[in-house]
Amino acid sequence: MDASIESRVDREVEAWLRWVPRWRPGTHRARSRLCQQCLGSPVLKAAGLVTDVPHAVQHPLSMRIKTIVEDEVENYTAQNLPMLDRELGLIEERRAAQAYRPLEGLGPEFDGIDLDAPPPEPDSPYLFTFEELAQPLSADDPELVPPPLTIEEKAALRVEMRLADDFATLVGKRVCAALAGHRAELRRAVDTFVEPQVQALLADLGSTLDPHGT
Numbered sequence: 001m002d003a004s005i006e007s008r009v010d011r012e013v014e015a016w017l018r019w020v021p022r023w024r025p026g027t028h029r030a031r032s033r034l035c036q037q038c039l040g041s042p043v044l045k046a047a048g049l050v051t052d053v054p055h056a057v058q059h060p061l062s063m064r065i066k067t068i069v070e071d072e073v074e075n076y077t078a079q080n081l082p083m084l085d086r087e088l089g090l091i092e093e094r095r096a097a098q099a100y101r102p103l104e105g106l107g108p109e110f111d112g113i114d115l116d117a118p119p120p121e122p123d124s125p126y127l128f129t130f131e132e133l134a135q136p137l138s139a140d141d142p143e144l145v146p147p148p149l150t151i152e153e154k155a156a157l158r159v160e161m162r163l164a165d166d167f168a169t170l171v172g173k174r175v176c177a178a179l180a181g182h183r184a185e186l187r188r189a190v191d192t193f194v195e196p197q198v199q200a201l202l203a204d205l206g207s208t209l210d211p212h213g214t
């Protein structure tokens with residue numbers, strides 16, 4: 001972790017500031033669930049964007065900052081936490097293996113075709129069936145399941161997980177401190193480009209609800 005965190009925050013803030021003037025209120029339905037990334041986010045709090053800012057405006061900034069923290073933690077883990085790095089790599093491998101589904105996306109011309117029908121001639125070479133290829137590579141796949149961790153390894157892994165958490169907290173604090181330095185320009189952008197559109201929407205809504213203007 002070095003001064004690059006602050007400069008990355010600067011860059012993401014700049015990108016967000018370039019985007020805000022193009023923001024328009026969405027016509028899509030409101031989200032049915034609250035966003036886990038933005039709700040109670042210390043990042044948005046540090047940025048001063050918690051109140052009176054539409055979620056669609058908050059969210060891109062949350063995500064940009066989240067990426068910085070994730071990248072930093074990933075680098076730190078790769079360099080300093082070998083056990084955790086290995087475990088995360090294995091999880092990633094398993095996920096990638098499961099994502100490979102040869103039967104999906106085959107196209108409509110294959111619909112209804114018995115893909116693993118035996119070959120018509122019993123003596124013709126037949127190496128594998130689609131069905132075999134499509135077997136889910138689950139956690140049971142022996143090649144992907146490493147031997148269970150020993151008690152010592154588990155303890156070491158727990159220590160590394162705590163170190164990764166501590167590091168994430170540290171990065172989070174630095175990111176928030178850097179964001180707080182941008183608070184004034186972030187607010188100015190919201191006041192200039194977002195708030196007038198929100199007010200216009202509210203005015204529209206008011207005249208719809210009260211057509212006689214009484």
Ligand SMILES: [Zn+2]
Nearest residue numbers: 035037038059
């Ligand atoms: Zn969000």
